[in-house]
Amino acid sequence: MRAEIIAVGTELLLGQIANTNAQFLSQKLAEIGVGVYFHTVVGDNTERLLQVIRLAAQRSDLVIFSGGLGPTQDDLTKETVAEHVGVGLVTDSPAMQRIEDFFLQRGIVMTENNRKQALVLEGSHVFSNDFGMAPGMAVRHDSTTFVLLPGPPSELYPMVERYVMPYLVNLLPERQVFHSRVFRFYGIGESALEEKLIDLIEMQDNPTIAPYAKEFEVTLRVTARAASAVEGEALILPVEKEIRDRVGQYIYGTGEDSSLHEVLVTELIKRNETIACAESCTGGTVASLITSVPGSSSAFHGGVVCYTNEVKNQVLGVPAEVLETDGAVSEKTAQLLAENVRAKLGTTYGISVTGVAGPDPSEGKPVGLVYVGIAAEGLPTVVKELRLAGRRQAIVGRAAKFALFYALQMQKER
Numbered sequence: 001m002r003a004e005i006i007a008v009g010t011e012l013l014l015g016q017i018a019n020t021n022a023q024f025l026s027q028k029l030a031e032i033g034v035g036v037y038f039h040t041v042v043g044d045n046t047e048r049l050l051q052v053i054r055l056a057a058q059r060s061d062l063v064i065f066s067g068g069l070g071p072t073q074d075d076l077t078k079e080t081v082a083e084h085v086g087v088g089l090v091t092d093s094p095a096m097q098r099i100e101d102f103f104l105q106r107g108i109v110m111t112e113n114n115r116k117q118a119l120v121l122e123g124s125h126v127f128s129n130d131f132g133m134a135p136g137m138a139v140r141h142d143s144t145t146f147v148l149l150p151g152p153p154s155e156l157y158p159m160v161e162r163y164v165m166p167y168l169v170n171l172l173p174e175r176q177v178f179h180s181r182v183f184r185f186y187g188i189g190e191s192a193l194e195e196k197l198i199d200l201i202e203m204q205d206n207p208t209i210a211p212y213a214k215e216f217e218v219t220l221r222v223t224a225r226a227a228s229a230v231e232g233e234a235l236i237l238p239v240e241k242e243i244r245d246r247v248g249q250y251i252y253g254t255g256e257d258s259s260l261h262e263v264l265v266t267e268l269i270k271r272n273e274t275i276a277c278a279e280s281c282t283g284g285t286v287a288s289l290i291t292s293v294p295g296s297s298s299a300f301h302g303g304v305v306c307y308t309n310e311v312k313n314q315v316l317g318v319p320a321e322v323l324e325t326d327g328a329v330s331e332k333t334a335q336l337l338a339e340n341v342r343a344k345l346g347t348t349y350g351i352s353v354t355g356v357a358g359p360d361p362s363e364g365k366p367v368g369l370v371y372v373g374i375a376a377e378g379l380p381t382v383v384k385e386l387r388l389a390g391r392r393q394a395i396v397g398r399a400a401k402f403a404l405f406y407a408l409q410m411q412k413e414r
Contacts, residue, residue, distance in 0.1 A: 001172065003029050003036045004060035006052055008068035008077050009151060010043040021066040021149075021156055028160055030210045032169055032178045033225050034062065044074035053084045057144045062168070067151030069134035071113040077148055078137075082121050085141040089119040092126050095135045102133065121148075127163040131155045138167060145171060179232025181254060183220040183243060184263075186405040188250040190218045196246050200239065207235050216398050217260075252408050260404040261289040267411055268299035268348075275407065276345035277303040278316055278337040280328065280354040281370065285400040301345040306337065316340045327363040329355055331371055331383045338373030339381055349410065350375040351403045358392045370399045374410045382410060 005022045012019050019041060026036045037060065042052045049068075056063045068077030082089055096118035103110035117134040120126050127136035132155035138147045147164060149156050169178070185193060190213045194201065197220075201209050207224040220243070224235035244251065253263040268275060277286045287303035290296050304315055309328055312318040318336045326332040334352050342350025355370030356362045370386040384406055388395045 001034045001061045002059070003034050003062040003064065004038040004040065004056045005036060006056060006063060006065045007039075007041045007151075008044065008049060008065060009041075010045075010074070012041045012067075013043050020153060021151070024153070024157060025064055025066070025160065027212070027221075028165060029168075030208070030221060031180050031223055032165065032172070033206075033208055033223060034168065034172075044068065044076055046076050046080055049076060049080045050084060053081060053146075057084070057142065060144060062145050062147070062171075064147045064149065066149045066156055069117065069136075069148060069150050071111075071116050071133075075116070078119060078121065081139075081146055081148060085121065085139055085146070087122040087139070090122050091115070091118050092120045092135055094128070095120070095126070095133070098129075099133050125167065127159050127167070129155055129159060130162070131158055136164065138164075177226055177229050177232055178223055179226060179229050179236065180221055180223040181236055181240065183222070183240075183251055184253045184255070184258060184260075185218040185220065185247070185250045186216075186252050186260060186401060188218065188247065193218050193220070193247060193250070197243065200242060207232075207239050209239070216394075216401050249409075252405060260401050260408070262293050264404050264408050264411075265290060265293040265296045265299055267408070269295060271411070273348040273411070274299055274301050274346075275349040275351065276301045276341045276347040277403070278341040278350065278352040279303060279305050279400075280307055280312070280337075280352075281357045282353045282396050282400045282403070283307065285396055286351065286353060286403050289400060289404065301347050304341055312337065316344070327365065329363055329365050329369060329371065331385065334371035334373035334383045335375075335381050336373075338375035338383075342375045342377075348377050348414075349407055351407050353399050353403050355386070355388075355395070355399060357395045357399075368395055370395070370402075372399065372403045372406055374403075374406050376410050376414060379410065379413060382406070 005025050007019050007022055011017050022039050029036055040052055042049050065077050068075045099114055099118055120137045121139045124137040124139040129135045132150055134150045136149045136159050207222045210221045212219055222236050222239055224232040226232035279286055284305045290300050306312045306316055309323045313320055316337055317340045318333055322332050334354050337352035338350040352373035356365050356367050358367035368388040372384045375381040388398050
């Protein structure tokens with residue numbers, strides 16, 4: 001099945017909002033083995049939208065629209081698809097009842113144009129909108145299935161999860177289970193990861209392998225089509241082994257929604273271990289990520305933002321001669337910061353980050369030079385030197401996540 005996603009809205013073309021719906025839809029379609037061949041964004045213009053629909057119908061089996069189902073005059077998706085398909089619009093009674101109840105419960109007078117949101121293509125399969133007013137719908141015309149979804153992510157995401165995905169699975173040639181495993185990587189870029197796995201990606205059939213980049217990370221989804229979850233698991237296992245053999249050192253987790261800080265905190269709690277941090281250039285970012293995880297108080301003792309040399313010296317005991325000779329941005333300073341914050345706060349691990357986030361060099365050292373120290377009870381302290389690229393905020397974000405990643409790596413050694 002060849003799929004295409006069409007996002008409708010002039011605000012997308014103007015850059016006022018990001019097209020996150022297309023990203024989400026592509027990921028969900030990959031889970032059931034449906035390939036997305038085209039992404040299109042078109043403004044609120046009937047003629048241009050009709051041109052896009054006609055082209056999509058020629059080249060795709062499945063066309064999914066997001067946006068343009070609202071009550072205003074510039075919401076044109078239903079009307080334009082109806083023109084292409086050659087059907088009329090009818091009122092969906094359950095949707096109309098929800099809209100009327102919404103206004104009644106809030107004591108607001110409903111304007112006439114809100115009735116437009118209850119209109120659906122005649123003969124279409126209707127998807128309930130549990131978090132908004134305009135329902136979604138699907139209709140088949142010639143050899144193409146058109147799926148129309150609301151634009152707000154808060155409405156589109158649950159509609160897709162609850163109603164659209166089961167509908168699409170039923171359209172597939174064979175009733176199958178789609179069993180997936182997600183691998184999350186840090187410390188390796190998307191292109192480098194692809195290069196190491198390129199033969200697996202190019203030869204993929206079943207399971208399929210779909211890499212995609214997140215914020216400073218890379219995710220790999222392996223999806224198997226099978227008659228049952230057990231058979232799907234059996235298909236994934238040899239692929240997983242090959243991936244781990246090649247790039248296992250960069251895998252930090254396999255959860256659907258896991259993140260570096262969530263995985264680290266979960267492991268710390270499971271092992272009854274604790275952690276503290278000393279941060280210079282990251283300014284508390286590491287501590288913020290850790291404490292964003294519910295329950296982190298049982299593993300995180302605290303942190304010190306040692307932004308100046310005075311704090312590094314007077315609070316965390318880095319000797320003045322080290323700061324003068326080696327510098328605040330140095331392997332020795334990172335080592336002492338990690339060891340001393342661990343000792344002062346009585347934790348299993350101490351991590352430190354010191355570097356030059358920019359925009360200007362410091363101590364004659366270049367922007368992007370960062371040292372991460374990891375001290376652990378019973379193990380030699382490790383210091384990693386990083387050469388990070390990008391703007392100031394990107395360097396800070398990457399450095400903080402490298403600190404978490406290296407802490408996870410050391411945790412595996414204990």
